[in-house]
Amino acid sequence: MSVRLRFAPSPTGLPHVGNIRTAIFNWLFARNQGGAFILRIEDTDRDRYSPEALKALFDGLKWLGLDWDEGPQAGGDYAPYFQSQRIEIYHHYAQKLVEEGWAYYCDCTEERLRQLREAQKDDSREAGYDRHCRGRGIVGNPIDTDKVIRFKVPLSGTTRINDYLRGTIEFDNTLLDDFVLVKSDGFPTYHLANIVDDHLMKITHVMRGDEWISSSAKHILLYQALGQKPPMFVHLPIILGPDKSKLSKRHGATSILDYKSMGYLPEVMFNFLALLGWSPKDDREIMTRDELIESFNLEGINQSASVFDMTKLNWMNGEYIRALPVDRLAREILPFLIRQGFIDEHYRPYSQEYIREVTRLMQERIKTLADLQEECPYFFNEPVEYDEKGTQKHFLKEGTESLLELITGRLEELSDFSGSPIEEVIRYTAEELGIGAGKIIHPLRLAISGMTKGPGLFELMVTLGKDTVVRRLKKARERIPDLMAKYKAYN
RNA sequence: GUCCCCAUCGACUAGCGGUUAGGUCACGGGCCUUUCAAGCCCGUAGCAGGGGUUCAAAUCCCCUUGGGGACACCA
Structure with a gap:
C-alpha cells in the first residue's frame, strides 16, 4: 500500500516557517515513496479564521513548489478538504x-x-x-x-x-x-x-x-x-529561535513569505528547511529538489530541536545566487529594484541590458535579492556623500584635486570608453607620476561610487558610461576643498 | 506546579561499542588582489555532570542538571 501524507494547517495566521518545514517533510516523504500528498485546511476555529492567511498559505506552498495531489483546487476522492465543509x-x-x-x-x-x-x-x-x-x-x-x-x-x-x-x-x-x-x-x-x-x-x-x-x-x-x-x-522536533525558545514573531521574520520579500530564493528556503532537522547522513549541504526527494527518509530525521540560523541561510542564498545564470538572476532581482524605486516595470530610466550588467557585476557580492540597495546604490543614484574612512584615506592628500582633474581630462578624450583603454590610461598615468595604480584607483572609486567597495573599477566605469563617470569625477573634484576643510576642522 | 520530549564545536549536523570524534555555517590567520566580495589553504572550537553495564562507552541503562514543549468550547 502506498503512503498517504497530509499537511493540515489552520488558516489563522501567516504560514510559519516551522509549519512550512513540516509541510516540506511530509511532501518529501510522499514524493520519495511515490505516495500522495494531501492538503487539508483545518478551519474549524471560526473566531481566528482569516482569508488572508489562507491565501498566504497557498502562495507560500506554491512559491516553494509544494504541489498537492488532493486538496483545495486539486480536488480528490475524499473531498471536501476544508473541514468547515x-x-x-x-x-x-x-x-x-x-x-x-x-x-x-x-x-x-x-x-x-x-x-x-x-x-x-x-x-x-x-x-x-x-x-x-x-x-x-x-x-x-x-x-x-x-x-x-x-x-x-x-x-x-x-x-x-x-x-x-x-x-x-x-x-x-x-x-x-x-x-x-x-x-x-x-x-x-x-x-x-x-x-x-x-x-x-x-x-x-x-x-x-x-x-x-x-x-x-x-x-x-x-x-x-x-x-x-x-x-x-x-x-x-520544533524549530527554535537564536535564544532557543520556540521560533516566534519576536524573533523577527517567521512567515515564509517574509523570506520571499527579504530576497531569499524559494529553492534556498526549500533546501535550507529540508536540512533543518533532517540529514542525508553524508556531507551534502546544497541539494536540488530531486536530490532531496531521492534521499529523504524517516531515519534521517533528528529528535532534537534545532535553531533557525539566519547566518547559514544567508550563506546558502549566496551560493544559489552565484550559481544562477545572470539572466535568471536579473529577472529575480527586478521586482526588488522596482520596489526600491530604482526603476519602473520597463526598466526606466535604465535598460534591461544595464540591469543585466549591474547584476553580472554584483552577482558574487550579494547574499539576497534585496542587497543591491545597500551594496551599490551608485548604479542608480549619484553619490551624495562619500564614505568617511575612504575620504580621509583617499581624498585628503595634497594633489588629489589635480590628480582627479588630470584623469578626468584623459578619460574625457577616450573615444573608446571600454575596459582596456580605461585601464591603460590609469596605469600609464600612474607610471608617469611614479605612483602605484592603487593611488589612482582608490580615489577614483570613491569619487565615482561614494563607496570603497564594489566591482572592479574598470568594469564599473564601463557600466556607468563615460558621461556619468566624467560628471561624477568633476563633482568630486569640486567638493574636495570643502571636505578637506571639514575634516581638518575635526582633526 | 504536573506530564511529556530532548541533550556532540557558538549554530546545523555525521557518529548507531573499538574513529587522531568527520563535514557545513560563523569566527581567526594566510594566499590571490585596485577595494569589497568570490575562490583556495590552514586554524580555534564539541561528546552537560555523575554513576553503572562492558575487555572497551559520544554510542547501552539509571540519576542529576540544563533546555524545550503541552496542560482551552485554539489548532
Whole structure:
C-alpha cells in the first residue's frame, strides 16, 4: 500500500516557517515513496479564521513548489478538504460516540468552567474539566448551541502512543481530562476532526510538530473508541529561535513569505528547511529538489530541536545566487529594484541590458535579492556623500584635486570608453607620476561610487558610461576643498 | 506546579561499542588582489555532570542538571 501524507494547517495566521518545514517533510516523504500528498485546511476555529492567511498559505506552498495531489483546487476522492465543509461528518461520528457511551453531552457554562479553573489554580491539584456532566445523561444534538460533546476518558489505565522517532510513549489516563469533541457552535475541535479525517482520508503517516505529543494520547483514545487503527506518528522536533525558545514573531521574520520579500530564493528556503532537522547522513549541504526527494527518509530525521540560523541561510542564498545564470538572476532581482524605486516595470530610466550588467557585476557580492540597495546604490543614484574612512584615506592628500582633474581630462578624450583603454590610461598615468595604480584607483572609486567597495573599477566605469563617470569625477573634484576643510576642522 | 520530549564545536549536523570524534555555517590567520566580495589553504572550537553495564562507552541503562514543549468550547 502506498503512503498517504497530509499537511493540515489552520488558516489563522501567516504560514510559519516551522509549519512550512513540516509541510516540506511530509511532501518529501510522499514524493520519495511515490505516495500522495494531501492538503487539508483545518478551519474549524471560526473566531481566528482569516482569508488572508489562507491565501498566504497557498502562495507560500506554491512559491516553494509544494504541489498537492488532493486538496483545495486539486480536488480528490475524499473531498471536501476544508473541514468547515465536513461538519455533518463530524456530527455523525460524535453522535455515534455518544450513543456507544464513549462521549457525552455537557451543558456546563463558560462561567462555571472559569470558576472551576480559578479554584484549581489555588489548589494546584488536578487540572482540567471536573466531569460534572459525565453521569448526567444529558440528551442533545451536535448543533445545540448550549451544549458541547465531551470524550469520556477512562478513569484509569495508561495510553500508549507509538512514535516513529521516539518509540513508545506512555500517558497515565488520570492525567487527561474529558476534552471537548464538538464545540457549542457545532464545529468540531481539532482532536475530533483530525482523527476522523485522517481515518477517512486513509492517512498512513502523521508527521506533525512535536508540540502535539502531549495531545496524542487523546487521539489514540479516540482511534480506539472509533475502532480504528492509528496511523504511524512522526513527531517532528520544533524549530527554535537564536535564544532557543520556540521560533516566534519576536524573533523577527517567521512567515515564509517574509523570506520571499527579504530576497531569499524559494529553492534556498526549500533546501535550507529540508536540512533543518533532517540529514542525508553524508556531507551534502546544497541539494536540488530531486536530490532531496531521492534521499529523504524517516531515519534521517533528528529528535532534537534545532535553531533557525539566519547566518547559514544567508550563506546558502549566496551560493544559489552565484550559481544562477545572470539572466535568471536579473529577472529575480527586478521586482526588488522596482520596489526600491530604482526603476519602473520597463526598466526606466535604465535598460534591461544595464540591469543585466549591474547584476553580472554584483552577482558574487550579494547574499539576497534585496542587497543591491545597500551594496551599490551608485548604479542608480549619484553619490551624495562619500564614505568617511575612504575620504580621509583617499581624498585628503595634497594633489588629489589635480590628480582627479588630470584623469578626468584623459578619460574625457577616450573615444573608446571600454575596459582596456580605461585601464591603460590609469596605469600609464600612474607610471608617469611614479605612483602605484592603487593611488589612482582608490580615489577614483570613491569619487565615482561614494563607496570603497564594489566591482572592479574598470568594469564599473564601463557600466556607468563615460558621461556619468566624467560628471561624477568633476563633482568630486569640486567638493574636495570643502571636505578637506571639514575634516581638518575635526582633526 | 504536573506530564511529556530532548541533550556532540557558538549554530546545523555525521557518529548507531573499538574513529587522531568527520563535514557545513560563523569566527581567526594566510594566499590571490585596485577595494569589497568570490575562490583556495590552514586554524580555534564539541561528546552537560555523575554513576553503572562492558575487555572497551559520544554510542547501552539509571540519576542529576540544563533546555524545550503541552496542560482551552485554539489548532
